[in-house]
Structures are given as structure tokens and as C-alpha cells.
Amino acid sequence: MCRFSSLGDVILASSLLNPLYEKGITVDFLTFKPFGDLYRKDYRLNRVIEIDKKDLKSLKDIKNLTNNLKNNNYDYFLDIHSNLRTILLSKFLGVKTYRYKKNSIKRRLFLYKPFRNVLKDNKFNVVKAYLEILKNLNIIDLDKYRPELILLDEDFKGLDFLDKKNVVVLGTGARYKNKMYPYFSDLARILIDFKYTVVLLGSEEDKKLDKNIYPSEVIDLRGKLSLRQSLAVIQKATGTISNDSAIAHMSRAVKTPVLMIYGATHPYFGFYPFKDEGDYIIKNIECQPCDLHGKKSCKYEKQICLEISPEKIFHKFTDMLDRLSHKNITKYKERLMVK
Known part of the structure; x- marks a missing residue:
């Protein structure tokens, strides 16, 4: 394979x-x-x-x-x-x-x-x-299968500080600017007001490109963790809000509900989560999508496709959590801790 x-x-x-x-x-x-x-x-x-x-x-x-x-x-x-x-x-x-x-x-x-x-x-x-x-x-009945990665006990070492906290992971990065939601700091403030613990995940490069100034309560782990440690943080979370990027798929693979924010790309390209994995939000404006991978320069002064209010994203996220009120991870957890 x-x-x-x-x-x-x-x-x-x-x-x-x-x-x-x-x-x-x-x-x-x-x-x-x-x-x-x-x-x-x-x-x-x-x-x-x-x-x-x-x-x-x-x-x-x-x-x-x-x-x-x-x-x-x-x-x-x-x-x-x-x-x-x-x-x-x-x-x-x-x-x-x-x-x-x-x-x-x-x-x-x-x-x-x-x-x-x-x-x-x-x-x-x-x-x-x-x-x-x-x-x-000759393998049939394929609709039930989803992405799934197996984590080890060692992947969770040093993450005890997240226990008993209502964690929301924000995936602020993306490969191209036209896929990067610009108001994650405002969204973080709303989440904090509603007693969520906000954790930022991604690479050091994601951190450099992010122009947001976050509240002091936000835990910024971008560039500090391995891929597997990042997966472990996501697995501990209540939910994830992410651009159309790898963080969204990491969330799917550890059965943590994810809300994907679409900018220059589109769900039609095939990377949206199934309904049992999460949801997505998109403006569906006339020029969207403008590029298969989101790297094309926007013809407007700022990306209209990403002008989605943080309040709207928050409500979409909480509606998703209500719908997926318990993570469907019973079978997953049976396989999760491989000694």
C-alpha cells in the first residue's frame, strides 16, 4: 500500500x-x-x-x-x-x-x-x-470505515495538565494563506468566555505566519510537539476547529469532532468530514473555490470567502458538539493503548 x-x-x-x-x-x-x-x-x-x-x-x-x-x-x-x-x-x-x-x-x-x-x-x-x-x-460493507490512527501510552506523557479540562484545539495553519481563517484570536476569546481551554496546534511555520494576538489564557503548542504528541492532545480535546488542513484530519483519525473552515477550497474536492466525524462551514460565494489547493492569489483586497464571524463559527461548533454529544470512540479506545 x-x-x-x-x-x-x-x-x-x-x-x-x-x-x-x-x-x-x-x-x-x-x-x-x-x-x-x-x-x-x-x-x-x-x-x-x-x-x-x-x-x-x-x-x-x-x-x-x-x-x-x-x-x-x-x-x-x-x-x-x-x-x-x-x-x-x-x-x-x-x-x-x-x-x-x-x-x-x-x-x-x-x-x-x-x-x-x-x-x-x-x-x-x-x-x-x-x-x-x-x-x-472482495472487501465489502465499506461505508462504516473511517480514518483511524493508533496512539501509544508514551504519546500522552507530559499532557496531564490537560486532564479534566474542556479543551478545544484550534488548527490555525494551512499550506496557503487563502485557506487560513484570520479571526482565530477572536474565536479563542469567545471560547474562553464559555469556559473552554484553548490549545493552538501546528508547526513553527504556522505560528510565524499567524498575525493574531491571542489572550494570555491560550496554550500555544505550535512547533513544540511531535506529530504523535499533537494527536494525543487532540484525542484529549472536546473538539477541534481547523482550516482545511492536516489538523482537521488528525482530529478525524482520533475520533475528536472537528469543524472545518473553508476558504479558497471547497468540500467538493473531497476532504470534508463525514457527519459522524464533524461538520464544516463555508460561505459558498460566487468565486469559491478559486483554486484546487488554495494557493492562487485572491482577486480581492482581503479574502471574502474567509469573512465569517467568529460568533457564527462558535455557534456552528457548539451545534456540532450537541449533535455528537458523545464521541463514538468505544471501539477506538479498545485499540488505542498498545503496550
């Missing part, structure tokens, strides 16, 4: 592991560094094969990797990346390949207003598309 990047996609790939494990299929997972750490000591995997992106740039690099993989005598190659690199990899590997259908053409057409009315009722979902390839292995 192969998904090289990016962080959110590698997390969503975890949705395949439970059905494969339950079917008794032995799975090796091929990914880029540092994402393999997400799957450390994961009982559902035989091994994680983690390689450096810089070591897989040329055709020769791909052939060398393939030669090493052939020693494992695989029966199938599950390609849930579907790019030139993985297509070549599967060709050189020479085993039966099942490939994720990216829906690329429809997603790109959705950027253009004339096509939206035609396409809007056929919403794409990345997790469903990943799972669809398992039908080739």
Missing part, C-alpha cells in the same frame, strides 16, 4: 487499515519521511517502509526502490496516490495493482462556475475513493 504525501492524505490512508486487517491481509505501507511515524507500532501493519523524498527523484531511484521491494514478494500494490511516481513504481514492481481514482477532471471543472450546478450533487469524498479499491479484494 502506498501513499507518499502529504500529511493529511497519509492520515486519511489509515481508513484502509481496519478492513484489510479484518480480512487477514498482510500490509506493508510505503510513505515518505517523516509520515511513517504516524504508524509506529501499528498492529494492523506488517511494516512501514519510510523513504526520503530526495531519494526518489529520478527513474533510476524508482527502479532501485522497486528492486528492493521485489524481495518482499508482494501479491498486490494498492496505489492510493496515483501520480507518475507511483504509476512507474507499480509498473516496475510488476504485480497486480489497484489504483485510487482521483476524480481530477471533475474537481478541476468545479473551479469554473458554469460546471458547478451540474457537478454539485455528485460530491466526491477522498476516503470513499480510497476504500473503493478494496472491493477488488
